Amino acid sequence: MRIVGLTGGIASGKSTVSNLFKGKGIPVVDADLVAREVLRKGTGGWKRVVAAFGEDILLGNGEVDRARLGQIVFSDPAKRQLLNRLLAPFISSGIFWEIVKLWMKGSEVIVLDVPLLFEAKMDRWTKPIIVVWINPETQLQRLMNRDGISEEQAINRINAQMALDLKRTKADIVIDNSGTMEEMKEQFEKVFVQVTRPLTWKEFGMSRNGALWAIVSIVVAVLVYRNTLTAALMVYSHKSSQSGGDSGGNRRNKLISLIYLL
Numbered sequence: 001m002r003i004v005g006l007t008g009g010i011a012s013g014k015s016t017v018s019n020l021f022k023g024k025g026i027p028v029v030d031a032d033l034v035a036r037e038v039l040r041k042g043t044g045g046w047k048r049v050v051a052a053f054g055e056d057i058l059l060g061n062g063e064v065d066r067a068r069l070g071q072i073v074f075s076d077p078a079k080r081q082l083l084n085r086l087l088a089p090f091i092s093s094g095i096f097w098e099i100v101k102l103w104m105k106g107s108e109v110i111v112l113d114v115p116l117l118f119e120a121k122m123d124r125w126t127k128p129i130i131v132v133w134i135n136p137e138t139q140l141q142r143l144m145n146r147d148g149i150s151e152e153q154a155i156n157r158i159n160a161q162m163a164l165d166l167k168r169t170k171a172d173i174v175i176d177n178s179g180t181m182e183e184m185k186e187q188f189e190k191v192f193v194q195v196t197r198p199l200t201w202k203e204f205g206m207s208r209n210g211a212l213w214a215i216v217s218i219v220v221a222v223l224v225y226r227n228t229l230t231a232a233l234m235v236y237s238h239k240s241s242q243s244g245g246d247s248g249g250n251r252r253n254k255l256i257s258l259i260y261l262l
């Protein structure tokens with residue numbers, strides 16, 4: 001299985017790129033969606049966050065007022081770190097189970113869209129890593145337009161993440177999304193070819209089909225060579241018992257019986 005990392009800065013265009021992947025049939029695990037799920041009313045994440053931030057951050061229906069919590073954490077680094085610490089275990093395990101589900105379905109190439117891929121050190125699990133880069137002026141403008149927030153609020157949100165220029169240096173692939181949608185789509189087509197090239201042996205081994213292939217190969221090898229294997233084990237067993245050191249004798253006899261059963 002190939003786990004492609006997709007990251008960038010806030011409003012740099014990650015969701016826009018991940019929608020293009022989805023449009024081509026590549027499954028995407030969206031960390032923002034996972035983060036929403038783990039903050040739903042009554043969940044473990046919700047309980048921890050309410051205990052730490054108080055009931056003032058709740059709406060009338062008991063759900064978290066995301067805009068309110070956003071205002072708090074994006075203007076106070078200590079509170080943001082607290083929120084990150086509280087939610088990180090839930091988000092990581094949510095992402096893990098999404099990957100397991102896709103593995104069980106047999107997906108060979110998947111995309112992890114994680115805004116804080118480097119900050120949360122999840123880049124260790126992904127290869128290649130795509131960074132959606134954008135120039136600072138366009139990023140600020142797009143963020144203000146999309147979220148309807150002031151320049152100051154937008155700057156706070158941008159500064160809450162690792163600098164996009166630094167993320168760019170850690171990328172295997174960079175998509176520059178400072179231009180038009182058409183320019184971005186042209187780059188995407190090339191990136192798509194690159195990330196969907198045939199799996200390496202290691203990636204194949206990590207996929208469900210690779211694991212099934214390994215199990216079937218072992219069973220077939222045992223079936224084909226069972227006489228040779230049994231004979232070898234019997235000779236070894238005999239030699240061990242003659243030399244008096246036969247602590248593993250029972251285990252070997254069981255193995256011989258198992259091979260015979262097969």
Ligand SMILES: CC(C)(COP(=O)(O)OP(=O)(O)OC[C@H]1O[C@@H](n2cnc3c(N)ncnc32)[C@H](O)[C@@H]1O)[C@@H](O)C(=O)NCCC(=O)NCCS
Pocket residue numbers: 009010011031032035039066067069070073080083084087091114115116117160161
């Ligand atoms: C603070 C919250 C409630 C604000 O919710 P809101 O609906 O306004 O924003 P949304 O969740 O859609 O996030 C928008 C973008 O903000 C950025 N962002 C979100 N959380 C963080 C954070 N803790 N640090 C830096 N940037 C963040 C990301 O680029 C994200 O794509 C929410 O972002 C949240 O719960 N954040 C903590 C969980 C988290 O770390 N999410 C990122 C997933 S890796």
Ligand SMILES: Nc1ncnc2c1ncn2[C@@H]1O[C@H](COP(=O)(O)OP(=O)(O)OP(=O)(O)O)[C@@H](O)[C@H]1O
Pocket residue numbers: 008009010011012013014015016017032115142143146177178179180181182184
């Ligand atoms: N090439 C482009 N030209 C014009 N607008 C764009 C382009 N790419 C993305 N946008 C717009 O910019 C905004 C931010 O894009 P998007 O939501 O994909 O960013 P994001 O990186 O997923 O943001 P976040 O970190 O908040 O999840 C959106 O309103 C989107 O429609």
